[in-house]
Amino acid sequence: MEIKLLTPADASAYWELRLEALQQSPEAFASSYEEAIQRPNPIEHVENNLRTEGNYTFGAFDQNKLVGVVTLVQESSLKLKHRANIFAMYVSPVTRGQGVGKALVTEAIRKAKTIEGIEKLNLSVVSTNEAAKKLYIQLGFKVFGVEEKALKVEDTYYDEDHMVLIL
Template identity: 30%
Template sequence: MKRTLRLRPCKKADGKFLIQWFTDERMMRLWCRDGFTFPLTEKQMVEYYDKLEMETCSWGFTALDEAGKPVGSFQMKADYTAESVHLGYIVVDPKLRGTGAGYEMVSLAVQYAVEILGIKRLTLKVFDTNPGARRCYEKVGFSAESIMEEGFLYQDEMWEVSMMAYTV
């Protein structure tokens, strides 16, 4: 059965789904570094969505399944002068990881940025400890550009951060 995801602007009510997806701190850190505290709470998500509302060049999207249930989420931050968008806070419901849902969601993000916003370049960051995400982004058409100078220390592990880019 072929899945067909849809994108829509995020809503504060979507936060309850994200809270359920992060059952352990490591998984949450792969998503947000130190952008949130663990465990993720509804209050943190409301504050996140409120902040997005105030930013003129950033917004969030929610990926919906055929029934309209949130199954993924990401943020876009545009630099219109550079015709560029940075994707961040990319996550898919853990029950759907490895099924192509991430590929489909990120492909829709690229399509939106290119066709609707007229963007020529998209970037994102990924940890070396998240090879599944890296493969997903490569399958969409992103390629590694550089290893970022700053790593991220999680407990006793130093995670390297790679910048990946998609260019039209």
């Protein structure tokens, strides 16, 4: 398993995995699969995101196949630059339980520690996703709030735990 920072050359592989994520775990993302497939020029959009300063997407590769991703984004406004957010965490079901998620989040934390000014990381996770919450807690994150009915997928509501790691 290799963890590396994605580049624009990885955009197609990222987009494929993102679509899988939106189909496999619709409750875990604010975006929907239906919205994603209607997006014009999605690969170009991903390429631009992967070039954006302060936006770091890490990929886990198993024999050159992208099987997991996580994105670290530093806040840009002056009063929030001490914060960064972890978004779009996903590990393909075929590689879950093998430490891929831990390796990805650990790499995001390591990167955050190298960026001058970042003092804390925030993330949100669906309250019922016990595996993800256990991982984040193991890595030092703490729940600081719960948003009730944060997401609605068809007729089902999902609460989200908001978590923080002080670096």
